[in-house]
Structures are given as structure tokens and as C-alpha cells.
Amino acid sequence: MPVSVYLGESNEGSVSWIPKNEKNPHLLVVGTSGSGKTVTLRSLVYELGKSGIPSLIVDFHNDFDDLAESILDFKNITINPLDFSGGETAETSMYKVSSILSKIFRLGVQQEGVLQDAIIESYGKYGIGLKDTMHDGAIPDFNTVRRALEEKIDVLREERRATVTVETLMVRLRPLFDTGFFSQKETKKFDEIFMKTTVLKLRDLPTDEVKYTVAEFFLNKLKYALYKKGKTDELRLYCIVDEAHRLIDERSPLNDLLRESRKYGTGVIMSSQRPGDFSETVLANIGAFIAFQCRLDKDSKFVSKQMKIDFESVQNLTETGTAYIDFSSSDRSLKVKVKDYDSRTSGKKQIKNMRIEDTAKTSSDEIKIYPEKKYQTVKSIPNKKSKTSESLHENPENYSAKIITHEKTRTPLHWFFDGIKKSWDDLGLILSSKIWRAMLIAAIVALGFFAFNWFSILAIIIFFMVLGFRKV
Template sequence: MLKDGKIYIGTSRKPDDTVNKGEYLDLKYANRHGLVTGATGTGKTVTLQILAEGFSNAGVPVFCADVKGDLSGIAAIGERKDFLEKRAATIGLDPYDLQEFPVIFWDLFGEKGHRVRTTISEMGPLLLSRLMDATDAQEGVVNIAFKIADEGGLPLLDLKDLRSMLTYMSEHSDELSRVYGNISKQSVAAIQRDLLVLEQQGAENFFGEPALKISDIMRTTNDGRGAISVLAADKLMMNPRLYATFLLWLLSELFEQLPEVGDPDKPRLVFFFDEAHLLFDSAPRILLDRVEQVVRLIRSKGVGVFFVTQNPLDVPDSVLSQLGNRVQHALRAYTPREQKAVKVAAETFRPNPDFDSFETITQLGVGEALVSTLESKGVPSIVERTLVRPPSSRLGPLTDPERQKVMAVSPVADQYDEDIDRESAHEILTERAEQAAKEEEEQRRAEEEEDREIDESRRWTLPGFGGDDDDDERERSGRRKSTTRRKSSRRRSSNRQTVTEAVIKSAARTAATTISRALVRGILGSLKKGF
């Protein structure tokens, strides 16, 4: 339900339980981000659902993760149930309209939605290292791998490309270390093991082509509503690090690709990050800095980010301070940590003289929340105890046939469901290795043939006849020296093709020139001393 560019959240109540006034989220300040918190079963998912409905009706595309499968019902028209009708009557929601919403289902595994993937190159070394929980030394090796790939024209698209690159680096670690810094074979081996673990956890489904286009999660329909992209995350949650890294990658892509728009009348996209604590758990400082930077600056791109989590303590203070719109469901306060969480949540609100926020948070019922949103000039409103409105779409999951029907008419149907495996680092390095092996085999055969010719020559040369023994010996000696020179020349040629030509370009040539000059000066210096 929209009113003057605002999304209706619910109706607040006075301490005597009488209806007070409607609580709204102003679209103009929706890109100032938000936070939805509360214990399990208090109504966070329904709040996310009604916010997504409101943004969609306002023409704002939405991206959200469906952790438990319940959010898929937003694609179906709601059902009139007694408790929903009662809530609508209590808060004065008349008429209580039901509707379905335009939804695009996504799934990293391609089971409950269209395949969503990105390439290793687009993920970047920082997030990839985070995904593998790499040490500093291993992260350095990953950075070198990306550098070598860029300089050598070796696209890193999927996991096999990265594995091939790491194998190449290990085989040529001595030469590459002289140019790019130390490349420890132990670190390479550890990264290879981590990649194997990721592959077994399903990460191979995430890396590859066709990569997700940001424009496909920013669609609007012909009637002006924003499309709601729902990521199936129930299976993905079995690998929470992959889940958090994927969503952070998506945020980073939005930040890097979208142009500056300042403060628009409504967001260009709203991004809901459910189970947000997974993003910050054990995250290194450099990653936290990245998250803080994205959250702080992405609002000028017209993107609003809403974190959904159980506990406000799950979000670092540097990020929490940037979340202007707050919906706080009930929290329990039995342990010291829970009491601290309630205190933190209560202190973040603009106080209401009618009630104590600390006590109220522990007394809220299901579907009830403390709400404070940004008002004129971006100032937080006084916190209000609010009954959240019932959703217009279905409360609960879709059936599998219903989901398949939605996917069949999706605007991205058939665009992402087939894998594309074009030539990349794996194929290029494999081809080079095969070519090097072929040349080495040809060299070996040529050497064997020359050895046979020498042996044959020796067999038919009879010493002592014609007085040419010394000449024959000099001829054989000269032939052996010539063969040795040819072998050495072929080895150098092979090395150039398999190592230098692949990735070590100008830096290697510069180093080789410097060493050659030093050797020449050393030789000339020794000759002078001899004379």
C-alpha cells in the first residue's frame, strides 16, 4: 500500500493498545539503508515480504534471498485467512487487497530458479581469498595468479581455469618468483586443496558463464512494477561462506557498475541481505572495510541495502551507524549477551516518552515491532510500537509446479540455464603444455636419429687406413659438438615457448637483458686481466 511516495508498514499503538497512526517508509530515504532484526519466529520474513511488495508496487526492483523457502509465496496471490483478516481490521487496513507480484527465481544450483553465476575474474582475488579462508601468503599467491593471467591473456572463468593457472605457477615457480615475488609450492598446494573443498561444496556451479548481468535484477514490468528477484538459499545455506561471499560480490558489482545518481525520489534497486551475520563472522579487517565502503557509498548509486538478522550485535558498529530505517521485532533477554543485544537495539532508537524501548522489545508479540524510519531531512522518527500489516501475496511457499510455471514465463528464461565453456586459461595452458610435450618428443626423436647416424659412422670408419685417423676423429668430434649445440638451442627454444612466451613478457626480457650485460662485462673484465 502506497501513500504519497511512502510504503505502509503497519499501524502503531498507544500504551493502552488503542490504534495510534500509520507507520510508513519514505521512498526518498530508502537508499539510506535499513535493518530488520528479531529472534526466530517473530515475523522478520513477513516484514521483508511486505517491504518487497511495497517497493515492487512503487516500481522499485528488489533482490532478496529466500533462506527457508517461505518467501517464494510472494509470486502467488494471497489467501484470505482469519488471522490475517483480523490483523487487517485491527490496524484499519481497508480495503485489504490481495495480489501476486512479478518474481524471477534464481538458484546457484539451477534447481529452484535460473542459474546465477559469475566468473573467477569478476569475483576478484580479495573475495576469492575470503571464500577459501586463505592465509596472507596464500592470498598473495592468488593475487599473483590474477596478475599473471591478465598479462598472459589467460581468462579465468571457472574453477578449472584457476586450478590450471596454479599448476602452471607451481611448475614454473622459480622463473615466476624472480619477476612476481615468492611463489611457494606449499601455498599453491594449500590453495588447490581449498579449491577441491569448494568444488565439493557446490562452488563449481557458481563460477562460469554466462555470468549474471546486473541489468537482469533491475527489471520493471510493463505495468510499471519492479521485478522481485528471489534467490533460493535453503541449499546454499549449507555453505554459509559461499552464500555471504556471493551476496557481497553482488553488492560490489552494483557499486562498481552503476552510475552516480545522488538522492533520487525512489531507489533504483533495494537489496535485502538475509542472515547478515554470516557476512561479518570472522571476516578480516580488509573485508569489513570493503563492506563499510560499499554500504556508505552505494546509496549515491540509488541502491538501498537492508540487513536482516537476529541480533543487532551481528552488524559492526561502522555499518550499523549507516542504517537509518529500523524494524525491531522481539528479542529474548535471558543471558548477559542477549541483554546486551536488547540494550544496543533500544539505544539505537529515538526515544518515545510513552514507553521504555528496552522493556518493550522483550514484550513484543509475533508480527509486532518497534519501527523508526527516516523523515524530513533524513531525521529518524520517534520509535513506535507497531502492528505490522499482513502481506498481500501468499504467506508461505509455492509448490514445485507453481514455481516451474513462474520460471517458464520469466523474462530471463533460457538465458542462463545452459553452460557456456569457451576457450580460457585451462584450454590455453593445456594446449601449450601439449605443444611443448610434442616438441620435446620431436627433439628426442631427432637426437636419437643423430645418435644412430654417429654410431653408424663409427661402425664404418676403419682406423689406420689411408692415414686419416686423426681427420676421422676430428670429424666425429665436430659432429658431436654440433649435435650438442643443436640440443642446447632446442632446449632454449622450448623453454621460451613454455614459460617466457606464456606470461613473463617485458619484465622477463628486461631481467634477461640485465643479466646478459652483467655476464658480458664480467667476461670482458676477466679477459682484460688475462692480458
């Protein structure tokens, strides 16, 4: 059955996004800050998860931590961009790495050439040729490249030649080298990403350049993991990129994913505050376009042109959460009030956040809510026979509250253990009562006459405690 994601309501009824019906499974969300863009991304991740589709989320602002089943914060993992085991050649890897770093760190032509030479030399030290597609031994990493550049500077100094180009390159790349993320054996297994929603956490990285580099290299690794996984007609993963304008260009792995990932069962969802940041080539690969309020006139004009809506209508999108949605399968756009994330999860949150036992009474039952354990549920309070086998947490969105019937009948054994438990909690209160102190002393004295052993004394004390709290 095709994946269907409910988006919200229009004047014509409910609106859902069915990726399989569109020319591509990719989706673009644009809108100014506070318009509902990020909330909609969260909703999409939630709904896809309900359909069994995990997401890989490139998160620059820690907006998705609570949705993650796995968080990659690079404190305990590393990846090696020079590892070409995904099916590419060492030469392809070299050009991709140098291209990404050149774009992000604004390297000149000469600096990019020096970097390429350092990568080639690093491969050579490990016996790897540029045309190799696999290597059984160790693979060089960024520490190897760094040493190659340092050796280059030493050689140039000995020959009294200019070292400015290499030294400037080293200065620009130093923040990247110093992180150590790319200078150890690769520890991330990409198969895990296809099984659970994963957040690539970037906010705490030292500089914007390092954040973008990590994101680019990770997406490049994802691309080759898809190649290795093979083609499929079924959706098995979505890649979510917030603030995608930071990454998208002709040299970006994200652009490669837009062109190729559909064949490998993967869709891409991107967001940006500026719709004009995306080229015609990128937009041509988008199957659905969601546009919230855009404050700048040129952005509103861009949306108006793309969606074939008059400019004034786009400008009047002032209500948070209201957007125009354009599907490639439709010849016109719809104005939709998108259902926000909190509304989708309110029932689930209510159950998850309950920490006390709420009690209500009916004529026949004592009804109690147990939020943290799996109990049988009833959909109708008065009818105890309407039990189902569904547990409290299996499908919480289907119920506004989950309840179970709990019989009043209690045995002496229940009172005995409840009394012990509560007596421990209130021991100070018990001993502060003169009557209780007198009774306990009398019991101990009586035992002194009849059966002086500590086991009997303890038994009498517990007996009085239980009697005193028989109405727990």
C-alpha cells in the same frame, strides 16, 4: 510521488516508511527467530513491488521464492568475478576477489599473496595488464586461476621447495572451484535485475563458504552495474539481504552499497537475529531501524541504546509481529504492530486459489466468480450497471471478492454444446441405462429401413444425447 510503505499501527495511528524522508533509504530489521522478522521482509518486498520498485533478494533459506519474478539458482547461469568490464581496473578486481576469498575461507597472509599472484598470472596469459579498465578479448576465469595454482605446485616440487602453502590454499578453495559457477563465460545480464524482483537462491549450494562467496561476488557485480547505470534521485531497486551479519564487514561489497548506493537509486534492507553484529559505521548509514523481540539481554541492551528506549520495554516485546521502529527523521521510536504479509495479500490469495465456480443467487442475477480469466467486475451485487473496466487481477487488493453478473438466458446452441461436453463425461452412465440402450438400438434399426448411412445414424445418436442432457 515518493514511495510510501505502510508498516502497521501504533497507539498514535498508522505508521508508514517513506525512504525519501530519511537520511538514507536503507533499513535494518532485527529480531529473534519467530518474532516476525522474515514476515516483515516479505511484506516490504510486496509493498515495494506495488509501488513499482523491484527487489534483488539474497535468500539463504528459500523464504522468498513465491515473491520472485525471476529466480537465480546457478543451475543455468554463471558469473565471472575476474571480469572487470564494470569500470574498475584489473588490479581492483584482483584485490577485491582475493579479499573476499581470504575473508570467507580464512586464508593466511601468505595464502592470500599466492592467490593474488595466480590471478595476476591469469590476467597476463590473456594479455591483460593490472591498470587496464577494458579488454576486447576473452577474460580469464577461476579455471585459469586453478591451473595457475597447480602449475605453481609443480614448479615448487621440481625445485624441491615447500609446497604446503599452495597445496593448503588449493584444498580450501576446491569446493569453490568444483562448483563451476565462476569458471565459464558470464551469462547473467544485470539490466534484468532493475526490471523485476529477483531471488538469488543460495540454500542448495554445497557449503556455507560457497553460499557466502556467491552472495559476495554477486553483490560486487551489482555495485558495478549501478556505477554503469549512472546516478539518479529516483529509487529504482532495493537489495534485500536476509541474515546480513554473514556478509557485512569493512571488506564486503554490501558495506560499499550502504555507503554509495543511494546516489544510484538503490536502497538496502538487511535483517539479522543479532543487532550487535553491525558496527557503528553500518548503523550510521541506516535510515530506519525495526527491532522485534531479542531474547539475549545484550541484544536488548543494544536496541535500548540505539533507540533510546528503556531496557524493560525492549524486553517486553514478546508478541509476534510487534516491534519498535526508529526513523532517522523522527526524534523518538514508536511501538508498532506490523501488518503481516498474509493480511496484506489475503484478498489476492483468495482469488488466486479459487479453482471452482462459486455461485450465489440474488433476485435478479445469477452471480458467479471466475478466478482465472479477466472479466469486467462489479462492486455492487444487485446493480448490474455498476460495471467498471478493471479486470479481476489488475488491483485485487482493492476488493474482498471479485464478481461479475451472468445472465440466465441460454440459446439452443449453448445447450447443444453443453450437452455434447457432458455426454462425453458421462458416456458410461448413459449406456448403463436399459431405456437409453433400447432407444439407441431402436433409432439405429429405424435408420436401417429408411436411410442406411453412418452419418444419419450419428446425427440421431447426438440428437438423443442432447435431449437427454438439456438441463445441464
